[in-house]
Amino acid sequence: MERYVDLSESEIQLLASFEQTPTAVKKHELLWRGRTKVGELFILQKGWACTIRDSLDGEQQVIELLLPGDVIGLREFTFSRHVTEASMITMGRVQPFPHENIVDIIEASTPLAIALFANISRQEALLTERMLITCHHSARAQVLHFLLETFYRLKKVQHVELAAFEFPVSQRLLGNILGLSPVHINRIFKALELDRVMKKHRNHIEVYNPPQLIAEAEFDGEYLSDDVNGLKERLARLR
Template identity: 80%
Template sequence: MSLFQATMERYVDLDASEARLLASFEQSSTKVKKHERLWRANARVGELYILQKGWACTIRHTLDGEQRIIELLLPGDIIGLKEFTFTRHVSQASMITLGSVQPFPHENIVDIVAASTPLAIALFANISRQDALLTERMLISIHRSARSRVLHFMLETFYRLEKIQSVELASFEFPVSQRLLGNILGLSSVHINRILKGLDQDRVLKKHRHHIEVYDPPRLIAEAEFDGNYLSDEVDGLRERLVRLRH
């Protein structure tokens, strides 16, 4: 099963023809380097990317020239999906780690939507989940302490990883530097460093260079005040409606 297919089947059931169509988008992959830029902001929209291996991010530039990370992208995510109807990219896309991507022309999204109602619904679901991540981060930035925000984001990332690979909360991949973590959460590197030291001293967790070691999972979950409803893959009856349409 292709990674693209696995991502779409989190939302809808696909038949053989739909699976073949998605597999046709992953016939070859391109290796990408750590920190490699996939496109610049304001570049003409051409290719989107299926992230097959590695972690990536999208970046917006503020009016005063600073960079702000908007999305953290994990394997299976479609990089640039929210911008495929734009003439030019409003964000920059870059790799965080080395990895591989499958480029495909953004016009192919039209072919996917035209070929299959279930695939169209899956694309809508994918976009809405990306928006839900951004909305949740905005809300917790207003109502939570900095420490809670850090823990919430780490736990969110763990649950996202759990959807695509076998992971354990006791120790999971997290190749996000303190600088990038601060950028994502709108906190200074000094503040992030202080929070991480406190979490280690309190025996909650320790952030290593490429992974997080959790000493006390119940305390992590309690302090993060995490409600994962916004991460749900359920599409509230649409799956059943699609089954009836097929027949």
């Protein structure tokens, strides 16, 4: 939240009050199923997760890749039923909280309400960027762009280096995210390794040539910016 707005001590304590009973979760554990009643949202304290939606022909499409610090289900808290399924990718730790608590947060604090809006808009920006990249870039560039995007998202919440960073996403899951077959993803990774650009290990990415990776990805990270267009300053004047 403090990436977007400056928080008072009381606002920090309010957020902390929602994280008193964290729950350990297993790899591949379901947090909710699609079409079930919206009840609890989750703060992802540790580990990686994703949301998945079924298509009309029965295929599954990964909608969001969620990293530590993300709120799982925030895009759906006003729905009566979940439109996605939420599942852990790795083992981790989550903090469940009733979706009604979002109302309490908004009522208690304008800065927190702005931070929630900023969070939701960034999630939408990720989906929009992926759609644009899919339409206008090669499959190889799509893979590299997504890896860079994930790296910069991680960098906002923990210390990471581009030379080697955590990425516990299987080739099959990555293909599902990008709409590419596992075979195609495998070929791309083999070519990238042969070209001495990078190597995909089981749980991390090793980058041999960062400048080439960045150039091939044609990455512009403006959509990942935490800037809230002067709202911080406006909020400071209101305090």
